[in-house]
Amino acid sequence: MRFNEYGLLEPGDYPLTFEQLRESILVKGEGNSLLPWDGYWRSRLVENLEICVKQLWACGVEEIYIDGSFCTDKYQPNDIDGYFIPPDPKAVFNGKLIEQLNRLDPHKCWGWDRNRFDAYGNLQLEMWHRYRVELYPHCKGVYSGVKNGQGQNMKFDEFFRRDRDFDMVKGIVKLMKG
Incomplete structure (x- = not known):
């Protein structure tokens, strides 16, 4: 795994356990880089991500x-973004998955309504406020609400594999059980 000249992971899926993630360039940085790297903050993000996962x-x-931005060469990413594929999409739509998750989470932060502002006036998920992590369900026929350069609404698995301008395909990490 490495960053390309644009600071993105080379295209592809990178299956990693949490142990491997902690030892990867995403947390430790690239040894030959002259850029500063906030490995401490990145480690904290991974700890929070592991709770949610x-x-x-x-x-x-x-x-x-x-x-x-966590999967880029950005010095200090704001958060970790991602998506998951639920085994039963109906449980997403009828609220049962959120109920299950909130029974497990002491902060009851699961849900996909953005209803609290961050310090910059952006609406964020409760999950983001507590963990600085945003994980969205990806179900067949559900779109991200983000449009690509051609004005088409993208699916989560498309959206997360593109750079901010939707010009380039980038790599993504698939989390694996250890």
């Missing part, structure tokens, strides 16, 4: 992908 695993979710 273990809750998903406990609910039967197996496929979880992360990216965002």
Whole structure:
């Protein structure tokens, strides 16, 4: 795994356990880089991510992908973004998955309504306020609400594999049980 000249992971899926993630360039940085790197902050983000992912695993979710600025060469990413594929999409739509997850989470932060502002006036998920992690369900026929350069609404698995301008395909991490 390495960053390309644009600071993105080379295209592809990178299956990593949490142990491997902690030892990867995403947390430790590249040894030959002259740029500063906030490995401490990145480690804290991974700790928070692991809490959320273990809750998903406990609910039967197996496929979880992360990216965002965390998967770039940015000195200090704001958060970790990602998506997961629920084993039963109906449980997303009828609220049962959120109920299950919130029974596991002491902060009851699962849900996908952005209803609290951050310091910059952006609406964020409760999960983001508590963990600085945003994980969205990806179900067949559900779109991200983000449009690509051609004005088409993208699916989460498309959206997360593109750079901010949707010009380039980038790599993404698939989290694996250890």
